[in-house]
Amino acid sequence: MFSITTAGSRARRLALVSGAAVLTGTLLAAGTTAASAGAVPAAAEAGAAAATAASLGLGGEEQLIVKDVIKDADGTVHTRYERTYAGLPVLGGDLVVHRNAGGAVTSVTKATEADIKVASVTPKLAPAAAHSAAVQAAEAANTTGASAGDSPRKVIWAADGKPVLAYETVVTGVQRDGVTPSRLRVITDADTGRKLHEAQLILDIAGGITAKSGAAAAKPSAAAPAAVGTGASQYSGSVSLNTTKTSSGFSLVDSVRGGSSTVDLKHKTSGNGTVFTDADNKWGNGLPGNNQTAAVDAAYGAAQTWDFYKNVLHRNGIKNDGRAPVSRVHYGSAYQNAFWDDQSFTITYGDGAGNQHALTQLDVAGHEFSHGVTSATADLQYSGESGGLNEATSDIFGTAVEWNANNAQDKGDYLLGEKIDIFGNGKPLRYQDKPSKDGRGSADYWSAGVGNLDVHYSSGVANHFFYLLSEGSGAKDINGVHYDSPTVDGSTVTGIGRDKAVQIWYKALTAYFTSTTDYHGAREATLKAAADLYGANSAEAKAVAAAWAGVNVKP
Structure with a gap:
């Protein structure tokens, strides 16, 4: 028997009949490792994707497209797929299929549990109407010079529950600070014209906290000395x-x-x-x-x-x-x-x-x-709780890069941007031990409304989790910096060390997060990652559960 896990709200589990998805291990060529797994398999793997779609009971109109493949040291393979319906991209329809070393599917992580089907793929709304609505949405977000040069793309929007036929329009311009470029993705119901979703595709670190004020350059020949x-x-x-x-x-x-x-x-x-x-x-x-x-x-x-x-x-x-x-x-x-x-x-x-x-x-x-x-991996939507997780992922790995560099002039810490003096008072941009210390509304703990915050502030929940998992709760001095990390209920969390915490987060991101993962889904994903890496009953897995409880993310 294998299970399907929905990576969205509270990671609801559904069981499928034993044997329905036992496949031969044809997806990967022998010898593929995690270091090379990001390359999309060759066109010859299309047959394997089709077999996977059939084995999962997907409808005849649905197809899977391989996006990313990770192979663990024990031979377990995690294959991330994007999905189409009647040839249309399904946004929020991504899934990850997990196979054991023998090629048998053991579980599936899906961005949505809904069946992907719509009554018709012929829209009632003309593309021009969606174009106009998207530009209006961008202007309402204080985008100057809002323009949608390309025609709206017809898609299936499945990220919010029942799939609907929709238009995706990308509106370019300049964000409200007058200098940051904007590429706002707007999703519009193709029948009613109602806006379903919008998210920024230019991902910044500061979140537009100040009001001050391309294309890749050509590379030299690979043979250049x-x-x-x-x-x-x-x-x-x-x-x-x-x-x-x-x-x-x-x-x-x-x-x-x-x-x-x-x-x-x-x-x-x-x-x-x-x-x-x-x-x-x-x-x-x-x-x-x-x-x-x-x-x-x-x-x-x-x-x-x-x-x-x-x-x-x-x-x-x-x-x-x-x-x-x-x-x-x-x-x-x-x-x-x-x-x-x-x-x-x-x-x-x-x-x-x-x-x-x-x-x-x-x-x-x-x-x-x-x-x-x-x-390139989970593609966490940059809005709501998934957007907070996206932003926190960058904070977590940015912190890890600084520690790994071991630079005497820029020592590792759990402060983001502590040297750039973005506020003019010497204070860092973010604090991972207690995010609310920024005084700008970053969340220390999960609550039902945390997804309504700007992603740079809702990210505080995951940043706090990462600090607790790495270093534990309470007051301590680390590498010359004083920290004092509380928990929501006063419980004590014992850290497992930053190195293990980083491995768990990366494993969760690449193998178990999807585009719609929320904080409860992230808890399930990191517990699975810890179990994969250190054992289901390990001290590391127990610390993951304790750290999430410390930021109010509980079963």
Whole structure:
């Protein structure tokens, strides 16, 4: 017998008849490992996907498309699928099939338990009406220059319960701060015109807390010779940088790490930017007035994040395909934010207040890179509780990157952006031991209304969970920083160490989270991850349950 788990509300379980989904292990070629699992299987696997759809009892109009594959050391395989219905994408219809080493399906994690079917795939509403409604929604969200260049895409919207025929429209423009780009995804009922959902596709770290104020650059040939330079950073001291030798000197392109490049936007808010070059391979001077200094921090952050994912989590880049994003610095003027853009595969950094505090600190780099990893795996919707989990995932891995780098000038801590001085008072952007210390409304504990908060504040529940799981509750000094982490009921939580907590969260993200996972679903997913890694009755699994209880996420 295998089970189906819905990753949304409270992870309701449904049992299916024994033997209904026993498949041969044809999905993966022999020898596939977690380090290479992110690559989508070849077209030859389409037959296996069709067999899986049939074995799960999906309707004849439904098809599965392999998105991601993870293979555990014990041979267990977790295959993430996107779904279509009558050829239309099913948003919120993703699922993960879990097979044992023998190829038999043991369980299925689904974003929705609803049967995917609609009365008709012929909409009553014309695309032009959906286009107009989406632009109006963007304007209501204070998007300036709102424009939907592409025609609305017909989809099945299944993320909120009963599937409905809908239009998906992406509206571009500029967000309410007047400088951050906007790509707002709006879902409209294709029969009634009612707005069903909206979410921002430009994922930033600051959440628009200030009112101040692309496409990937071309990479050099893979055969270009690598070199090692030195950089004087603003936040991390003197660092080594992998660069590329050119005919006139060196470019800030790391051919060792997927062709990661760092480009200068020269205070513009559009365009490709220009790859940084230098004659003697000595970069920056550690001061914000030097144009190269922010580039040094960005390149170093990209390298440290890449190494963290490769060496600690055995992931080969954002999509597990060996490709690195482009880091763009000097965006706008005095822009106090940084953001990830999945479409252009870029991380973009502003220079902060007075152009003196670029948002290029290590944990910020790790945060933005990790938004890409979430998109490539669970693709947590950036609204409601799933949006809080998306944002917290970036905080968690950003923190882990900083600890893993072991940099004496930017020591590991459970504070986000503590060096970028985004508030002008020396305080960090976020606190993981007690998120409400930010004074901006971050949630320490789960409540029924937490999903109504901005995702940067609802993320506090998962950030607090991660701290409790890593370090435990109560007062303590760690690496020179004082923390005092409470629990909702005064219970005592004993931490299992950050390294194990990181492994559990990554396992949950890549194997058990879906696009609609909420906080109760995250509890179930991390319990499964802990059981996979350390045993169902292990101290680690018990600590996961205790840490969730400490933030008021209970069965």
